[in-house]
Amino acid sequence: MKALFMLGRLLLFISSIRSGSIIVDFNIATNTADNLTVSNVQQAFTSALTNSTTYTVDPTSYKFAVQNVCATANPCSVYASCISINGVASCQCLSGFNDTSPSAPGRTCVDINECAASTSPCSSLANCTNTIGSYQCQCLSGFNDTNPSVPGTTCTDINECAASTSPCSSLANCTNTIGSYQCQCYPGIQDGNPSNPGQQCIDPVTCFNSTTLCSSANTCLSNTGTICANKKVIPFGIKFNSWTFTTDLYNQSSAAYANLSAQFTGGVVSAVRVTLSDSTFNINVVGFRPGSVIAYFIGTTQSSTLDTSTIQAALLNAVSLLVSSNITNMITYGNTTPASSSDPYYGWRTAVIVIGVFLGVALLLGAVLAAVCNYTRRRSGRYKPGTW
Structure with a gap:
């Protein structure tokens, strides 16, 4: 052990010195290549402490244990698992991460974008969202997720037209499509908003x-x-x-x-x-x-x-x-008098008709009088009085 210490292949760190009478806490670090076990170290140090001529040591106070290096000085990536084996850390990148330092496993772990893979882990009818070390699937709007245990992997079309409450007007046909639906007012029914068909269907009979x-x-x-x-x-x-x-x-x-x-x-x-x-x-x-x-x-x-x-x-x-x-x-629904009560222009139209009749009669009388006068004038011009 001394030879290893002198070569720097075995290190001893005093972590604390406490009262009672004096309690020394220390750590021993060895090179993994020397394959020292807890038993080797414990035997050598116990012998040395027991046979010491400098210190009187309480033989019942010896406590040797392999330290959990993962708990005190974890050398692994935060995206790796760490296992302490005989005081040695064993690192391995977690699922969902690539190990980019295979010579020192688990030291450098990079997230895998599963959604960018050639084959998506989600249903073709779902959105895939990459997360750190994983991904999330969510069925597209208009589709039901039929697997709660693994969301977004099994998505089936929702038949909106079969719902208890139709998404279309009550005066429209509802046609289910993959992931959606289409509405169209029945033939003979007016569509009040053609830009959003089948939602505002107007029954013309309502004004009856x-x-x-x-x-x-x-x-x-x-x-x-x-x-x-x-x-x-x-x-x-x-x-x-x-x-x-x-x-x-x-x-x-x-x-x-x-x-x-x-x-x-x-x-x-x-x-x-x-x-x-x-x-x-x-x-x-x-x-x-x-x-x-x-x-x-x-x-x-x-x-x-x-x-x-x-x-x-x-x-x-x-x-x-x-x-x-x-x-x-x-x-x-009641009797309708078509003319005056329903036509706001009826009175005006009647007045025009009456005036037109009077004007027509006046023009006719004027024409007759003009003809008579013209005839009389002609007759007067040709008359020659005789000699008495």
Whole structure:
């Protein structure tokens, strides 16, 4: 041991000297190449202390133990594990780190960017975020994580259209796509925000009432001018309890819409005309809506003597006989007087017409008078009085 000490291959460090009588704490460091064991060191130092002629040493105070070098002077990287074996530190880079100093293992450990690897550790439907010594996976928006134990490795598409609350308007079709969905207002329904389709679908039937039916602001009808040219315009609604609504009934160009409309504009119109003795009576179908199926239509006539209740009774009877008897009583939305009450320019237009008539008559009379005067002047110019 002395020879090793003299060669600098064995070092002794006194860490403290304490009272009682004197207690010396010291550390012994040896070269790993000499393969000294705790037993070798303990035997040599015990013998030397026991046989010392300089000090009287308490033989029961000897305590020799291998120091945990990892706890006192860890030489490893902070990203490495350290194991103390017989006072020697053994270092190894942690998982997720590359060892860039293989000659001195575990001294220099560099983070591995797993997300930059050719094969991502996450699902192709997930975001990969590199972290120190690891990574994180998170399923993309629109996908469910079906593995909680290893998030982001198994991501499945969410069918938003199958949710209890649809992300689209109630008047729109919802189509599921991979990671998202698409909304589109039903044919026949107006889209109030085409830049974000299917979210603000406007039902044109909502403006179907007597106060705005014949106004210029009405958007329900494309043929307002023709309808409101009649003397009596009556909006009606009737519910068919045994019918089932399908979305193609929103679309005026669909076969279902055309077939159902034909039952009103054909047989029902003919029957009501006979009942009322009114060949001018007609029906314009506005639309069909769910619940079970509600038909909205307008009854028109050029007759000024027929009252609304008479027309309603004739309609109800014809519908019950020719269309369906399982109906909820017809709703009348009120009688509309097409001209003065609904057209804000009616009075002005009437005044113009009256003035036009008077001007026409005046011009005609002026022309007649001018012709008479001209004729009289000609006759006067040719007359020669005789000699008395």
